[in-house]
Amino acid sequence: MLLAERISDAKGERSESIEAQDEKLRARAEREGVHIVGTAVDLSISGDVDMFDRPSLGQWLTPEGLQKWDEIWVSTQDRLSRDDKHFLAFVLKVIEWQKKVTVLDDPQFNEQMHTPEGLLILHAKALGPAKELARIKARVTESHERRRFTARWHGGFPPFGYRPVNRFENGKTAAYLELDEDMVAVLHEMRRQIIDGQSFLGVAKYLNAKGVLTARDRARLRKGKPVKSRKGEGIQEKWAETTVKNVLTEESTQGLKRYQGEVLYGADGEPVRLADPVFTDGEWESLQAAIQRRTRTATKRVNKTNPLYGVIFCAECDAKAVQKTFTRKAITYRYYVCGSFPKEDRCKGSVRAEEVEEFMEIEFLQRYGRDPVTERTWVPGTDNTRELEEVRKRIDRLRRDSVAGLWDDDQEGFRGLMASLMSRRDALAAEPVVEGHWSEKDTGITYGELWPTLDLEGQRKQLIKSGYRIMISKGTFKITPEPETWQEKKTRLESLGYVLRDNRWVQPDTAHTGEE
Structure with missing residues (x-):
């Protein structure tokens, strides 16, 4: 004999605990001297889950599991199922298997399974738990709707x-x-x-x-x-x-x-x-x-040994350049070559890695070495476009609901909600859109002072941030942006509000020492 016990996680389902079910079933089995082959305990399993799909009971309903029991016992019918269709399908299977079902609070259950009239009675009994389950689901749904906002x-x-x-x-x-x-x-x-x-x-x-x-x-x-x-x-x-x-x-x-x-x-x-x-x-x-x-x-770094990954490219096909090394007489040589895939399609150009890296460092420090390192801070803007669109959608939905008659019994509530949403829409539409932006703040050091403190990865990121791009071909390379003249540099920094003092560019509020 197999004991089947189940309890739902639906809070609205008032049912006896697993412990109480087990106590009743075992007491009855002991009085009748019946041998228990196992117990199928399904915790937090809703009554509308098909018995064949339940974690515990389902294992006993497989071809292998069926060989281990002749009769299944439950304390009440709804412990089997609260779904009338699942319940009747299971009963018909039990009849086909030539097995028995004992329901403690319904002594006639097993006999009723084997007559047409009895099956009708069992179906009628199954409708009660099914309706109760529907009421439970409705209460849970209503509770969720009520708490949603x-x-x-x-x-x-x-x-x-x-x-x-x-x-x-x-x-x-x-x-x-x-x-x-x-x-x-x-x-x-x-x-x-x-x-x-x-x-x-x-x-x-x-x-x-x-x-x-x-x-x-x-x-x-x-x-x-x-x-x-x-x-x-x-x-x-x-x-x-x-x-x-x-x-x-x-x-x-x-x-x-x-x-x-x-x-x-x-x-x-x-x-x-x-x-x-x-x-x-x-x-x-x-x-x-x-x-x-x-x-x-x-630009993601996929080659940890390439200090210029994301900066250096092939001038012919624009693919990212990769490093290629070979050793001759205990000396290792590094080159940057086209990184196109597959390898058979790679262009033939290559340049010495050390030559490119040295030139790139010199160019960066010549261009930015005396420039101040700035710290980017975010200046918030105001943009209610998304919220305004959401409010407009809510107004449209509310109007459709009214046309469908969903507010017929609460016109006052409809008018109050619509007035609130329209007021919010007008207030949002009246607010100006101001884009947020980054502001640069001087940190007090120059790029020339910062560069030696950076590791290879930090220097690579700084070059990407500065907009550098190196294009390689056969034995040559070109850097963009091209090196700027002193006048171009002076014009650029003065346009940003900097002045040259003590051989370094500084913001006006830090340029004075107090002496006039």
């Missing part, structure tokens, strides 16, 4: 930077989100690295090296479960390039509520906020600007 947390693992907290209100426990200071510190470090020009992959490597847990692993630990990755349980999940980008671009990092992948807006046209934001508006805007700039212009 509130600051309540719906469950699951929260976005990185936040942790769930329970608050007692109106006699019940409600879940909310609050900032996790440890994760907030990590997010600010991630932002700093992106602003400084680090790649998403570089940030991911940094997080993995530091052993920083992902949002998913943190959620597992909070529930008392071990961390888990593709490599198995107990192995920490790794940060990836896409994970870093998602964390730094999704609005949930700013505490905004999302629904079906989009920010959720309330009746007043304002986004629904779950918790305080991680970044200020200015910090968030500058981060997104840095990410967009990097997405458009970033």
Whole structure:
């Protein structure tokens, strides 16, 4: 005999616990002296899940499992199923298998399975649990709809930077989100690295090296479960390039509520906020600007030994140039050659690597050596275009709902909501659009002082940032932009507001020493 026990995770389903079911079934089996071959326990399995698909019971309904039992026992009929179609299909299978079903609170169940009239009675009995399940689903859906536009947390693992907290209100426990200071510190470090020009992959490597847990692993630990990755349980999940980008671009990092992948807006046209934001508006805007700039212009480094990767190209086909080395008489020679793929299609031009790198360094320092190194700071702008579009869509949806008669019983509510949305639309449309922009602040050092402190990777990034491009051909190369004359340099820096003092270019407010 097989015991079948199930409990749903639907909070609206009032059912006896697994322990109570097990106690009743075993007490009955002991009184009747029946041998128990096993127990199929399905925890948190809804009554509308087909019995053949259940994690535990489904294993006993396979050809191999059927050989191990002759009779299945449940405490009540709805422990088998709350879906009338699944229930009847299972009953017909039991008849086909020539097995029995015992329902403790329905002694006639097994006999009714074997007559046409009895099957009709069983079907009628199955309709009750099916209707109750439909009522449960309706209550759950209604509850979700009611909470959708509130600051309540719906469950699951929260976005990185936040942790769930329970608050007692109106006699019940409600879940909310609050900032996790440890994760907030990590997010600010991630932002700093992106602003400084680090790649998403570089940030991911940094997080993995530091052993920083992902949002998913943190959620597992909070529930008392071990961390888990593709490599198995107990192995920490790794940060990836896409994970870093998602964390730094999704609005949930700013505490905004999302629904079906989009920010959720309330009746007043304002986004629904779950918790305080991680970044200020200015910090968030500058981060997104840095990410967009990097997405458009970033050059990934795929060859760690090439100090000019992303700077040097083939003049004939415009493919990135790669390094080629060979050793002769214990001396290693390096060349830059066309990196087109496949190798058979590579152009024939090549130049000595040391020659190009030395010339490039001299050119950079001649052009920028006495220029001040500036620090880019973001000046926030104002652009409500996206929010304005969302409000207009809400107005259109509200009008369609009214035409469909969905507001017939609440015209006052309709007019109030429409007035609120139209007021918000007009206010947003009246606000000017001011683009955010970067501002340069003098750091007090020159590029000539900065250059020796940079490693090869730092120098490579600086050349890319400065807009340099080297084109190689047979034994020659050309650098753009071309070296500028002293007059061109003077004109360029003076146009930016710099003056030459003590053999270095400085901003006017630092050019005076107090002596007139």
